[in-house]
Every structure is written in structure tokens, then in C-alpha cells.
Amino acid sequence: MRFRDGPTVLEEVSFFLQSGSFHFLTGPSGAGKSTLLKIIYLGLKPTSGRVRLFDRDVAGIARAELPALRRKIGVVFQDFRLLGHLSVLDNVALPLRIAGAKEALIRRHVPELLDWVGLGEHVNALPATLSGGQQQRVAIARAVIGRPKLLLADEPTGNVDDQIAMRLLYLFEELNRMGTTVMIATHNQGLVDRFSYPQLHLRGGRLIGPGGDSAAA
Template sequence: MRIDTEQGDDALPVVRFEGVSMRYGRGPETLRDISFSLEPGSFHFLTGASGAGKSSLLKLIYLAHRASRGRVELFGRDVSLTHASDLPFLRRRIGVVFQEFRLLEHLSVFDNAALPLRILGRKPATYREDVAELLTWVGLGERMHALPATLSGGEKQRLAIARAVVDRPDVLLADEPTGNVDPAMSLRLLRLFVELNRLGTTVLIATHDEDLVARAARPTLHLEHGRLVDLGGRP
């Protein structure tokens, strides 16, 4: 099941923040008065120093946290007005590469990569070859049977990326996706993101990697102390 707005959501921003603030518990605001939108098929980098709020902003988009103020819209729907039972269907349209990978340690590389497709209820026969091809593409073709504990940091990162993109999400969020890989693999992963974007996926990558930002030549959203100071300008 997909959630669409009545007028069709192709023309609407896939993500829209309007005066959004966020805090953890009763602590200070981590994000303050954030407003921006991501148009369908756009590709942005999210930059900023450590603690600027990059991961927090991504959490608001993949619905791991709620805004304390303001309005968050995903695919034209106000998240705060969306029924809890509909949120899983919004999440399925968003692929996430977590900074800490969040792989299931008891499952093989292949099982981890195929996880979103299992959640969608698809039969293994319909996606086995696609998953294998994707894993081969990210350089894990020889490690499909391996458990995550036996993978290097870079391999875990590539597996996390494979899992995030395996069901061709409408939006791909990546939190420091090239933090543990060498420059050659970093470039290869960037090509994967660009290819997904070319196929219509909206991409938002939070990164410290200035080389990656410069090489991709895409607009950036820059955070400083929880405030958005650059709204999509090119580097």
C-alpha cells in the first residue's frame, strides 16, 4: 500500500519543513526554526559540524522522532495529523542508511539486504536475483553468506546502503554514508546515489566529506548550531 494525496503527490515536495524545532526530552532545542523543502527527484547534501543537528534532522524525516514545534510534511501529508497505522507506509517510501549501520547481527548479508522486501511481503523468488545483483554491485558478492560481525566497517556501510536502496525508495536518506570507505568505494557509492537519483529517487546525504560534496556538485543544506543557514545553495 502506498499513501498518496488526492491530487497526486508528484508535484508536491516530498519533504517540507515549516518552522520546525526539535528537542530530546526536556533538553534544549537541537533544531530551531527549520524551514525547507525537497522537491521530487532532487539531490541535496546536508552539511554541518558534529552536533549541528544533521542526524536529528534526518530522524524527523524518517519518523524516528517528532517535531516539538512546526510542521513536517512527507509526500504532501502533515505527519502530525497522520494516523499511527499509516506511518509504516510512509516509512516504506524512505530508505535510510544509518550512521551506525543498524544491521541485524544474526542474519546473513543477503538476509539483511533483503529485509525491506520481506517486510513488504514479497515472495523470495521475485527478488533473490535483484538482491544478489545489488550486493555484487556494492562489492559484497563474495560475502552474501557472511554475518555482519565478520564484515569490515566499509563492508557494513555498503551493506547498509544496499538495504536502504533495495526496494527503490522514493526518498533516500544517508547519514555519513562514506565515513568508513576508501576514496574509490566512496566514488562508487556516490555513483550509486546519482544513479538512483536519475531514476527518480530524492536523495539527501548528511556528510562531513567535503570531497564528496565537491565532486557531486549538488546543492547543500548547511546546519549550524541547530539552524539551517544555507538553503540549497550549490557549493
């Protein structure tokens, strides 16, 4: 994967995520973690190779089918991407409303989740009135509220303290126990080491095995 005439960002990256698995994507800043996530959630088209999602080759999927495919994927972006004109509750409820959920269900489940991530008192607040860590938790709640088949999180604990970080990871674990495949990109190795989940480690755009050699997973 490369951008225009720039250097190669990802090279010979090959792996398979078993349905219902939980993986950490680790590596230093600039290793290619965000780029890899963008390719998986169809935010970028790879310049070579192929991507298969839910047993389908992405290259063979018609453009009209892509929105439905993307709705199976929950994404926590580094820059949050909250809608500034919507309240916290309405930001989190957005995936449910797009999916046609009943308003009664939304009014029951969204506040419960916001309570769990420590934002129960901010349901009517606008994103601009929240701290960076609070906005991050709103973005995470929005990504998980619809119980996606695949959850991709890009540095989801980067703006919160260790206590909140652990609570958020427990939330991801709970979602995983319900059947969601989870991949979390982070450079916080200390946090990763508290869990026993497998790691995909990127260095210089390549997957590196435990011994420092290139590896495919």
C-alpha cells in the same frame, strides 16, 4: 527541536525537497544533521513546527498508517542497524520481503546489488564477520534495494575509502535518476564539492546560506 530540558538542537529550520531532487546536508559534527534526518524519517517527533511527507502533514496521519509511510523511505543509519542473526543477503532482502516480493526476484536482484557494492563474495556472511566499511555497504544496499521514494543517508561514506565512497555516491545518483528523492548528510566537504548538487548547510542547529546568513530552502 530540543531534548527535554536540554539546549535547542534545531531552530527555525525550514526547507522543501522537490520530488526527485538530490541534496547534500552538510555541517560540522554536532550541527544537528542526524537529528534532522530522524525527524524526517519519523524517528523523532519535533517539539514545534510541522513535517510534511509525500504531501501529507505527519501530525494528521493515524498511527496505523505510519508503517506504510515509513516503507516509502530508505534510511542509511550511522550505526548500520543490521540484524546479526541474518546473513548479508537476508539483511539486504528484508525490505523486499516485507513488501511481499517474490523469492525469485529477491534471489536475482540482491546478489546483483551486492556484487555492485563489492560484497558479492559475502552474501552468506553474518554482519559480525565483516569490517565496519563492509557493514556500511550492506546497510546502504538494504536502504536502496526497494527503490524508496525518499532516501536519507547519515554519513554513508564515513567508514570507506575515497574510491568506494565515490562508487556509493554513483549508486545514489543512479537511484535518483530512477526518481528517488535523495538527501545525504555528511561533513566530508571535499567529497561534496566533487558534485554539483545543492547543499543545505547546518550550523548550530540553523540552516546557513552561502553568505553565512540564516536561510530557508
